[in-house]
Amino acid sequence: MNDTSTLYKKLQSGEFAITAELSPPKAPDLSRLDKHIENYKVGVDAVNILDMPSATLRMSSLGTAIYVKQQGLEPVLQMTCRDRSKLAQQADIIAAYAHGIRNVLCLTGDYVTFGDHPMSKPVFDMDSTNLIMMVNQLRSAGRAYSGTPIADSAKEEPFKMQWCIGGAANPAGNKPHHLARTINRKAEAGVDFLQTQPIFDLEAFDQWWTALDKQGVHDKVKILPGILPPRSLRGLSFMVEHVPGIWVPPKVISRIENASDQKEEGIQMCLEIMQTIKQKYPIAGFHLYPLAWTETVPRMLKDLNLFPAADNAA
């Protein structure tokens, strides 16, 4: 019962891992996720269950993650600090573990003013680094934030939950050595893997990677660069304007704009980025952001020869 996740084992053994994102529905109808889950079943190792992305109301990530687990996929539970206090975070983490969820992604969360409930209270009881530290303590010491043991009686041994802890990183937007300091702190806090924001600018990624190298972060943390296949120019422009933390250089925008088939061009561009990154850097895997366009995932993985061999032949 107290075993680690497949993703954790894969990352530790150095196997190439693929993670992807799944956004919970707003209406209380989980069957809407089934087609996306089908697309993810082959090739994707774990699926991030978003915790109200852009602070927009959705079903809770915990409830959705339990369903995804029942459907036979491995979920990565996203936990943001935006809506939960220290107590609520830990209560949800314990509940998730009891339901067989073993991966947790610790995020600070988008600010409430980006979503549909700008009048809601932003909690931010701690930041993502502190959340990572808290989950690491639950894992290695079996003790809650306050130091009290995770046990129901004084005689019982503290329960050590075998979490695989994830975090997020943004390789663009700020000075690389400043970003490396933050990543270094996350590494010290006890993070196992980091998923980055979607990468469109390989130059910025290279500078960031070099800065991390200087700090020696790569020995401590596995990095999964984020890949987002843009479906159209409109979709890409919307994201640049409304989703915080995404940097798209002008030449990428003009490339999509001038393409005769914007969908195909978006996929081709992502495949090029993935191939370059995979050849050049010792990454642990990829993190895919197909948004609602999950049918591209099996295709992209096939094109990159990342599809499991048995399914490739079929």
Add this chain to the structure above:
Amino acid sequence: MYNRVWTKGRLYRLLFAIEEWSKKRVFGCHSCGQCVLRSTSMVCPQTCPKQMRNGPCGGSMFGKCEVFPDKECIWTKINERADNPAVDGTLGMKDKLFNKIQPAVDWSLVGTSAVANIFSKKIDPNGAIQSPHPVPKKVLNDLIASDRIVEHFDPS
């Protein structure tokens, strides 16, 4: 939210009023009661909309705040000041910035005097709280190895 200072005596309230007024004027103090200014290049991390104590959030782009894009990200300010040799020399910042993770805010100290909390040993002069809180991976592993874990987490 209930302000804890009203549970204190008159002298405490007077001194706290002076501390709060001056720090608010200079640093935009939010009276968290665990002043980390010395560890953050004299920029108050509580002035961040998300109260980030350990580096910028993922939405900070080109030195600007995610929430108020016309405002500078406080972590850009903190990092730039730490890069400045003059500031770094005076405050000995770089070590603290590189090696130390600030614990989350202890809400039982919010609305109290940080100076009084230093004297009563609730925080150390760098602002680190003395109440129980998670510690970095390496420190935690050392504590587990040396069997001091219970002692460390005991709030008394």
